Amino acid sequence: MNYRIAPSILAADFARLGEEVAAVTAAGADLIHFDVMDNHYVPNLSFGPMVCSAIKPHTMLPIDVHLMVEPVDGMIQAFIAAGADIITFHPEASRHVHRSLALIKDAGLQAGLVLNPASPIYLLENVLEQLDMVLLMSVNPGFGGQKFIPATLDKIRRVRQLLDAYQAESGRRIALEIDGGISPTNIAAAAQAGADTFVAGSAIFGQADYVAVITEMRAQLAAISR
Numbered sequence: 001m002n003y004r005i006a007p008s009i010l011a012a013d014f015a016r017l018g019e020e021v022a023a024v025t026a027a028g029a030d031l032i033h034f035d036v037m038d039n040h041y042v043p044n045l046s047f048g049p050m051v052c053s054a055i056k057p058h059t060m061l062p063i064d065v066h067l068m069v070e071p072v073d074g075m076i077q078a079f080i081a082a083g084a085d086i087i088t089f090h091p092e093a094s095r096h097v098h099r100s101l102a103l104i105k106d107a108g109l110q111a112g113l114v115l116n117p118a119s120p121i122y123l124l125e126n127v128l129e130q131l132d133m134v135l136l137m138s139v140n141p142g143f144g145g146q147k148f149i150p151a152t153l154d155k156i157r158r159v160r161q162l163l164d165a166y167q168a169e170s171g172r173r174i175a176l177e178i179d180g181g182i183s184p185t186n187i188a189a190a191a192q193a194g195a196d197t198f199v200a201g202s203a204i205f206g207q208a209d210y211v212a213v214i215t216e217m218r219a220q221l222a223a224i225s226r
């Protein structure tokens, strides 16, 4: 299994953002998770496309943009121009989900939908063809450092089943990313349930040694067999 670790720079030191991005890149991360909050769709404000362009030269890793904004289409266009590689958004925040996904796909980027803890899985069903990734929230969006909601494990299993069934008929694998409260202590449980991409903010940036945390996460993943 090809697992990916995606440090969320929401938990980084913003005064030294370029260095922080370079440090997690050197520490063995696979993606840079970029949390965009607008104080409208979520009750917090983070950073936008200008910051995305600014960090781009500090890493060769794909930038995984998680849009927590409403409306989404204008920001999709801005992040395409800013060098995003993957863009995910919350279906509740888009009036026309198929159109928003098409905007991302037509630009040659990878696209995904994000499900909140209370969002139903059926939101994915009619757009599977357009998806490269599904992002499952294991906390309510808006803040780093929250506690993993245990019921998410069962939801990971159910989404994995849907994605596996789609892969069986289409031959195309859709990644399943989990976001919120992930640490070395629960990453294996999330992987066993069917997640393959793991966002971690405070668990990585809250420690002095990023290599040690990422290595520990990889060791936890290597120890499971699914």
Ligand code: DX5
Pocket: 008, 010, 011, 033, 035, 066, 068, 139, 140, 141, 142, 143, 144, 145, 146, 179, 180, 181, 182, 199, 200, 201, 202, 203
């Ligand atoms: C929450 C964000 C997460 C968050 C993760 O709205 O989408 O990516 O930064 O932070 P931790 O790993 O600290 O829960």
Ligand code: ZN
Pocket: 008, 033, 034, 035, 066, 179, 199
């Ligand atoms: Zn996120």
